[in-house]
Structure formats: structure tokens, C-alpha cells
Amino acid sequence: MCLSVPGKVISITDAKPGQSTSAEDETLWKMGKVSFGGVLKQVSLAYVPEVQIGDYVLVHVGFALSIIDEDEAAQTLSYLDQLEAV
Numbered sequence: 001m002c003l004s005v006p007g008k009v010i011s012i013t014d015a016k017p018g019q020s021t022s023a024e025d026e027t028l029w030k031m032g033k034v035s036f037g038g039v040l041k042q043v044s045l046a047y048v049p050e051v052q053i054g055d056y057v058l059v060h061v062g063f064a065l066s067i068i069d070e071d072e073a074a075q076t077l078s079y080l081d082q083l084e085a086v
Helices: 023-028 070-085
Strands: 005-013 031-036 039-044 056-060 063-068
Touching: 005 039, 005 070, 031 056, 039 056, 039 063, 056 070, 063 070
Parallel strands: none
Antiparallel strands: 005 031, 005 056, 031 039, 056 063
């Protein structure tokens, strides 16, 4: 079983720094800073090219796998908090 953790996209970088890229490469290299309760991590956004700053994403091993709404993110974080209490 894999666990994805919700986080909020704070910033987006569209392409690999210092290189000109095609549109396909821009999607491949799309990265973003994602906040996990105030802890910022660099995350690949290649699987969610339509993501916008302020969106919530589910992240697993450094890759954003899907976009979720704020309510779903809050509910998932609540479940994770309950697991910590056990």
C-alpha cells in the first residue's frame, strides 16, 4: 500500500533551469514548491501539468499524482493526525 500526502502548491517552475526546452520538456521538468504544514519540499509536477499555484496535490515519493480540493486535503490530514494518535 502506498501513502500519498496532501500539500499546497506555493510556486511553480516550468522548465529545467538554464536550458531551452520544447513544450513536452517543459511538462517533464515542471517542478513546484509544495507546503506540507509549513515544511516546503520540491516536488515534480509532471503528472499534473494543469496544476496552479494555490492548488492542493497528493504527493508520493516526490511526485504530485493528482489535484484535490481543499476539503479533501483537510480531511486526509485529519485522518493522518488520527493515525499518529494511535
